[in-house]
Amino acid sequence: MTATVEQAFPDAGSDGGGRLSGLRTSTRARSTSSRVALGAFVLVLAYLVLVPLFKLQQLAVADDFRGYRVAFGDGRIWETVRTTVYLAVGSLAIAMVLGTGLAFAASRLPVRWRGLRSLPVLPIVVPGIASVTGWIFLLSPRPGYLNAALRNLPWWNHLEQGPVDVYSLPWIILITGFGLTSFVYLFVSSGLSGISSEHVEAAEVAGSSSIGVFFRVILPLLRPALVYGAGIALLLGLGQFAPPLLLGTNTGISVLTTDMYAATSQSPVDYGAAAAIGSPLLVFGLLVVIGQKAFLGDQARFVTHGGKGFQARRRSSPLSVLAIVLYCLVATVLPITGLLLVALSPFWSGTLDPGTFSLDSFRTVFGQSDIVTAILTSLTASLLAVLIVVPIGFVCASVLLRGQRFRILRQVLDYLVAVPLGIPAVVFGAGFLLTYSAPPFILYGTKSVIVLVYVTIMLPFATRMLLTGMTALGSSYIEASRVSGAGLLGTNLRILAPLLRSTAAGAVALIFVLLAQEFGASLLVRSSTTQVMGTVLFDYYTNGAYPTVAAVALIMTAVTAAGVVVALVLGGRNALDKL
Amino acid sequence: MSHIRVTGLGKTFPGKPPVTVVKDLDLEVEQGEFLVLLGPSGCGKTTTLRCLAGLESPTEGSITFANRTVFDAARRVDVPPNKRNIGMVFQSYALWPHMTVRRNIGYPLKVRGRKQELSEGWVEKTAALVDCGALLDRYPGQLSGGQQQRVALARGLVARPDLVLFDEPLSNLDARLRDSVRAELHELHRRLRYTAVFVTHDQSEALALGDRLAIMNAGRIEQYDTPQRVFEQPRTEYVAAFIGMANRLPVERGHEGWTCAGAPLVGLPGDGTIDGDRGALRLRSDDLLVLRPNEPAPAGATVLRGSVADAEYGGRHMDVVVVVAGQRLHARVPCGGSDGWARQLVANDAVQVAFMTSDARFYEGSGTAPAVGADPVTPQPVQA
Ligand SMILES: Nc1ncnc2c1ncn2[C@@H]1O[C@H](COP(=O)(O)OP(=O)(O)OP(=O)(O)O)[C@@H](O)[C@H]1O
Ligand SMILES: [Mg+2]
Numbered sequence: 008m009t010a011t012v013e014q015a016f017p018d019a020g021s022d023g024g025g026r027l028s029g030l031r032t033s034t035r036a037r038s039t040s041s042r043v044a045l046g047a048f049v050l051v052l053a054y055l056v057l058v059p060l061f062k063l064q065q066l067a068v069a070d071d072f073r074g075y076r077v078a079f080g081d082g083r084i085w086e087t088v089r090t091t092v093y094l095a096v097g098s099l100a101i102a103m104v105l106g107t108g109l110a111f112a113a114s115r116l117p118v119r120w121r122g123l124r125s126l127p128v129l130p131i132v133v134p135g136i137a138s139v140t141g142w143i144f145l146l147s148p149r150p151g152y153l154n155a156a157l158r159n160l161p162w163w164n165h166l167e168q169g170p171v172d173v174y175s176l177p178w179i180i181l182i183t184g185f186g187l188t189s190f191v192y193l194f195v196s197s198g199l200s201g202i203s204s205e206h207v208e209a210a211e212v213a214g215s216s217s218i219g220v221f222f223r224v225i226l227p228l229l230r231p232a233l234v235y236g237a238g239i240a241l242l243l244g245l246g247q248f249a250p251p252l253l254l255g256t257n258t259g260i261s262v263l264t265t266d267m268y269a270a271t272s273q274s275p276v277d278y279g280a281a282a283a284i285g286s287p288l289l290v291f292g293l294l295v296v297i298g299q300k301a302f303l304g305d306q307a308r309f310v311t312h313g314g315k316g317f318q319a320r321r322r323s324s325p326l327s328v329l330a331i332v333l334y335c336l337v338a339t340v341l342p343i344t345g346l347l348l349v350a351l352s353p354f355w356s357g358t359l360d361p362g363t364f365s366l367d368s369f370r371t372v373f374g375q376s377d378i379v380t381a382i383l384t385s386l387t388a389s390l391l392a393v394l395i396v397v398p399i400g401f402v403c404a405s406v407l408l409r410g411q412r413f414r415i416l417r418q419v420l421d422y423l424v425a426v427p428l429g430i431p432a433v434v435f436g437a438g439f440l441l442t443y444s445a446p447p448f449i450l451y452g453t454k455s456v457i458v459l460v461y462v463t464i465m466l467p468f469a470t471r472m473l474l475t476g477m478t479a480l481g482s483s484y485i486e487a488s489r490v491s492g493a494g495l496l497g498t499n500l501r502i503l504a505p506l507l508r509s510t511a512a513g514a515v516a517l518i519f520v521l522l523a524q525e526f527g528a529s530l531l532v533r534s535s536t537t538q539v540m541g542t543v544l545f546d547y548y549t550n551g552a553y554p555t556v557a558a559v560a561l562i563m564t565a566v567t568a569a570g571v572v573v574a575l576v577l578g579g580r581n582a583l584d585k586l
Numbered sequence: 587m588s589h590i591r592v593t594g595l596g597k598t599f600p601g602k603p604p605v606t607v608v609k610d611l612d613l614e615v616e617q618g619e620f621l622v623l624l625g626p627s628g629c630g631k632t633t634t635l636r637c638l639a640g641l642e643s644p645t646e647g648s649i650t651f652a653n654r655t656v657f658d659a660a661r662r663v664d665v666p667p668n669k670r671n672i673g674m675v676f677q678s679y680a681l682w683p684h685m686t687v688r689r690n691i692g693y694p695l696k697v698r699g700r701k702q703e704l705s706e707g708w709v710e711k712t713a714a715l716v717d718c719g720a721l722l723d724r725y726p727g728q729l730s731g732g733q734q735q736r737v738a739l740a741r742g743l744v745a746r747p748d749l750v751l752f753d754e755p756l757s758n759l760d761a762r763l764r765d766s767v768r769a770e771l772h773e774l775h776r777r778l779r780y781t782a783v784f785v786t787h788d789q790s791e792a793l794a795l796g797d798r799l800a801i802m803n804a805g806r807i808e809q810y811d812t813p814q815r816v817f818e819q820p821r822t823e824y825v826a827a828f829i830g831m832a833n834r835l836p837v838e839r840g841h842e843g844w845t846c847a848g849a850p851l852v853g854l855p856g857d858g859t860i861d862g863d864r865g866a867l868r869l870r871s872d873d874l875l876v877l878r879p880n881e882p883a884p885a886g887a888t889v890l891r892g893s894v895a896d897a898e899y900g901g902r903h904m905d906v907v908v909v910v911a912g913q914r915l916h917a918r919v920p921c922g923g924s925d926g927w928a929r930q931l932v933a934n935d936a937v938q939v940a941f942m943t944s945d946a947r948f949y950e951g952s953g954t955a956p957a958v959g960a961d962p963v964t965p966q967p968v969q970a
Binding site for chain 2: 412483484486487488489490491492493494495497501502505506
């Protein structure tokens with residue numbers, strides 16, 4: 008060792024400090040410029056998120072609250088509100104029971120069936136509008152395949168239609184509940200993996216029975232996850248759009264979101280009334296977001312799952328395999344089967360004739376320039392939005408995690424990025440329609456407005472996913488780089504970006520999946536010439552071109568499935584959990 | 587002029603209520619000096635170090651590196667960490683997992699654009715210096731804890747910074763490895779003479795490595811001195827307790843001179859150097875003799891009577907806890923040879939304890955040793 012010292016440091020001992028002396032940076036200058044930059048950033052986001060909501064309210068209260076008077080003047084709105092609450096609470100109940108049950112089942116899967124754990128997430132992947140049309144093809148009272156099959160049963164063979172009426176409220180609730188189950192499942196399973204097996208074993212050693220352990224230890228420990236999951240599911244339930252729109256419109260079942268859409272799409276078009284109809288959702292969503300921030304506070308972001316994971320040592324049960332496979336069959340495979348059958352048939356009737364199966368409907372799809380354009384628009388708009396929102400999410404996450412010196416801006420940002428989570432996409436869509444059809448930015452009918460609304464509604468997801476990744480990374484890698492002489496930008500490029508690569512790639516793919524199937528906001532901001540997959544699907548459905556509808560739905564599903572595969576490859580096995 | 591000068595440093599974390607972690611702290615570190623910040627957990631060592639690094643912005647004071655102000659609260663100067671020309675070794679190593687050892691060590695040179703040093707092979711030479719020459723193409727995940735620590739050390743030193751900061755770099759290593767890395771660190775500093783501030787709460791690490799020690803207490807520096815002086819002449823009772831003088835004996839001045847636990851104290855200064863009438867003596871456990879009830883005490887020793895509360899076998903010695911007038915005193919009694927009787931000690935045995943006043947440090951009621959000039963003094967026994 009001794010010999011190398013002199014070589015390594017030819018003039019070891021002399022003053023090595025002169026190099027940077029004299030370089031002086033004033034705090035004021037440094038923090039002022041970054042404060043200004045951050046302020047501008049927050050302002051842009053505030054414009055994106057808040058102005059559309061503000062415009063809605065402005066219109067609703069204009070002319071002495073005309074919008075509110077039209078919307079709430081006759082008593083019918085209360086019927087709608089009641090239906091909305093039924094739908095939200097009913098689907099929440101179904102989702103909580105199924106989601107929690109499935110999460111427990113997943114924690115008790117036998118080792119070689121562990122892979123099944125991600126199956127309950129599939130309904131998120133299958134585009135909502137695709138699976139709803141799938142259910143219609145199966146359970147429509149007269150021509151639904153499943154109904155037709157059930158009518159062959161001896162005790163139903165006298166029926167002309169039914170036995171199931173998918174256009175009734177209970178079935179709307181049930182189908183919505185199936186979709187929400189996946190979200191509850193995600194939250195509960197990540198909560199479960201945070202409970203260390205020692206907690207459970209300690210209770211068992213202390214003499215609790217398994218049921219006692221469940222009620223006294225596991226449920227109380229899970230409460231935060233359950234409350235959070237229930238909150239999100241409730242918001243999603245209130246904002247449900249595709250199921251009530253497709254299933255309820257014909258039978259006069261309406262919820263706030265569909266009423267709002269009706270006010271903007273049927274004559275007489277009344278945007279003021281639409282805005283007023285959306286208000287209860289807006290207010291409730293904001294209350295939930297603010298309440299959640301106030302209750303969970305800063306801490307919630309720094310919760311780490313230190314435990315060894317509760318699933319590791321539980322006794323496994325073959326029943327759990329059955330439960331998960333059954334759920335996957337009912338919630339995913341069945342509707343897709345419905346789509347497949349219709350897509351392959353020349354037309355949709357209750358009877359199946361495999362002899363007539365063909366790929367004609369797919370040929371039709373690819374021959375229709377409007378559909379092809381819509382598919383391309385969907386892909387490019389989603390991709391563009393992802394490429395914009397993920398870097399924004401990165402900046403937001405950095406500021407939330409390390410921007411303590413910007414007290415107020417950071418607080419504002421914290422709320423700002425959470426707001427879109429509380430507000431249904433349809434409401435945002437309406438707000439964007441109003442904001443960008445008038446000066447200063449007239450973008451109606453362009454792809455830009457679609458991209459903008461996509462960026463806005465994905466802000467919470469992008470920020471949350473990157474925040475999770477960055478929290479897990481800790482601060483010492485960054486600090487080590489700073490003291491080694493790297494600036495902020497250099498540290499972000501050389502250290503943070505490579506270390507966050509898989510998180511960011513997972514976020515990109517997942518957000519793409521969510522956007523490619525986006526329907527609610529798209530339906531409001533689209534124009535007849537600028538369509539996306541979901542909206543052309545809806546138009547063709549309205550016109551009764553069912554095999555084409557089925558083919559488009561399948562193509563949508565294929566696109567999102569491809570996105571998920573990319574997410575899994577890039578983001579690792581647990582990419583889906585980061586939702 | 588000192589190389590590193592810290593003046594009136596203060597750090598308050600905002601919160602409800604705000605926490606003041608460092609208060610009015612002054613430090614001067616000479617070129618090439620190895621300063622150890624020593625103190626109990628939570629006293630603000632890491633915070634002070636992070637203020638030096640620029641990772642934390644102090645709320646008050648100023649910091650100067652080699653005549654260059656890097657922080658000044660009054661003038662609102664705060665040079666970011668990357669412009670301070672420092673190196674730092676973290677407790678958790680913080681080696682970047684996506685880079686090889688070579689790129690980890692080379693990083694400080696690379697990001698500072700020092701191509702010449704890179705091409706002159708400073709990375710390889712520094713790695714060789716810490717015995718990591720063979721590991722250059724591995725990733726941190728493929729190294730043992732001790733190897734990672736050495737790589738972190740090389741990364742901290744490679745750019746020959748003005749100042750190298752260490753935050754308990756040895757605390758994640760097991761005891762044996764800790765000793766050997768400590769020895770290497772000492773040797774490396776002796777040869778390279780870099781300026782260092784090293785944080786630890788381990789007393790032996792501090793004594794072994796430091797050219798000077800700064801003993802911290804609740805965000806302040808209690809004593810700033812060479813290891814010898816800190817060890818032998820702790821300036822305050824807090825430092826004395828922290829550095830191993832675990833026994834505390836209250837003393838007071840009565841009509842017939844000083845008494846200790848009711849017994850007359852042999853040889854406390856009765857002259858005018860001490861104003862008050864109360865104080866405490868601090869003693870190391872191996873300066874306290876344990877004697878059988880009738881055994882004669884050495885000449886000049888103060889003798890107290892007490893009883894054994896507990897006795898632990900420690901191989902070459904016994905650790906005996908003796909209760910004297912309600913005070914628990916810890917004595918380390920050699921138990922080889924003629925002192926073998928101590929092995930038989932059990933609870934409630936009556937014993938005598940004895941000590942030479944010259945071995946003890948006296949602290950007045952406030953807990954500060956009386957100072958003569960700048961020099962803290964040990965109370966001298968009255969000589970005939
Ligand atoms: N960001 C912060 N906000 C509030 N208080 C803090 C913060 N960081 C540290 N503290 C508090 O400051 C005090 C000193 O912390 P510091 O990390 O400097 O201690 P330390 O001397 O390094 O202790 P240890 O030996 O345990 O590492 C502690 O009481 C700690 O709780
Ligand atoms: Mg510390």
